[in-house]
Amino acid sequence: MPRKPRNHMEGTIYHVLNRGNNKDNIFIDKKDYHVFLKFLWEQKEKNNISILCYTLMPNHFHFLVKVSAIPLGKFMHGLQSNYAHYFNMRHNKVGSLFQDRYKAFHVEENQYLLQLIRYIHLNPMRAGLVEFLRDYPWTSHHDILQLKSNLIDLSVVVDLFETPERMLRTYQQLVDIKNDTLSSPPYTLPLPTLEHLLRTVSDHLNVSPKSILSDSRIKNAVSGRQLFCQLAYEEFHYTRNELSGFLDISLSGISRYLDTKNKSNDKTKELASIVKRMLNS
Structure with missing residues (x-):
């Protein structure tokens, strides 16, 4: 059965990651890293996507992207299929190089962006590959320092500040290695997609996603929309505009679901815990 296409919203920022199949290495030597970055640049140009930061690790990669009118899936398909073909040919491999299609988490720009850049860049130190971030060549840390x-x-990234100089000072403070414990990320978690939250609510209430997305007034469908809105808005900080676009409901309708007196606080907390455990697994 073909997979459903991911929801697409122009201008959205995603934290994208994937790892090698069976956690095998996807980069063997320097040439592999260089070729991957070449394909990354080519697909960025072809699909008009902005790369905000990246880190390449021996068996996985992370990057932040801001999508255009062209869906993220097209960009990722071009990148991963081109690189997998190159890698398998060069290293005489067969089969899937990557573990899965990829994971993509929506990022609420003003709240998480800088902390997420920090977390992505510090991956090599967390893994014990280097003692100092400056010694690891396969991140965009150096690009930011050089502006x-x-x-x-x-x-x-600069647009979050008044000047490039202020951005640079803030970033340098953010990755102050001397004071960094290199433990868990300083933000809560990468945000799950709205589709992910919809499926969680659907499974929990035993009501189909189609019913939640419809304008049905059946009790379970209404409860599903209410719980979905409260989960996405209160626990994962999606905006009312994003919920309005996803559900095709007016902003006043979204507000009614969020402002109702019968909020299911226990249920939203319970579902948020389930989602966060899944993201951590």
Whole structure:
């Protein structure tokens, strides 16, 4: 059965990651890293996608992207299929290089972006690959410090500040290695997609996603929309505009679901815990 396409919203920022099949290495030597970055640049240009930061690890990768009118899936398909073909040919391998299609978590820009860049860049230190971040060549950490890059779009990050100089000072404080315990990420978790939350609510209430997305007034469908809105808004900080677009409901309708007196606080907390455990697994 073919997979359903992911929901697409132009201008959305995603934390994208994938790892090698069976956790095997996807980069063997320097040439592999360079070729992957070449394909990353080509697909960025082809699909008009902004790369905000990246880290390549021996058996997985992380990056932040801001999508255009072209869906993220098209960009990722081009990147992973081109690289997998190159890798298997060069290293005489067969079969799937990557563990899965990929994971993509929506990022609420103002709240998580800088902390997420920090978390992504510090991965090599967490893994014990280097003692100092400056010694690891396969991240965009160096691009940000130099305020110059052919690959990442510094303007999106700089736009959060008044000047590039202020952005640089803040970033340097953010990755102050001397004071970093390198434990868990400083933000809560990468945000799950709205589809992910919809499926969680659907499973919990035993009501189909189609019913929740419809305008049905059946009690379970209404309860599902209410719980979905409260879970996405209160626990994972999606905006009312995003919920309105996803459910095709007016902003006043979204507000009614969020402002109802019969909020299911225990249920939203319970479902949020389930989602977070899944993201951590």
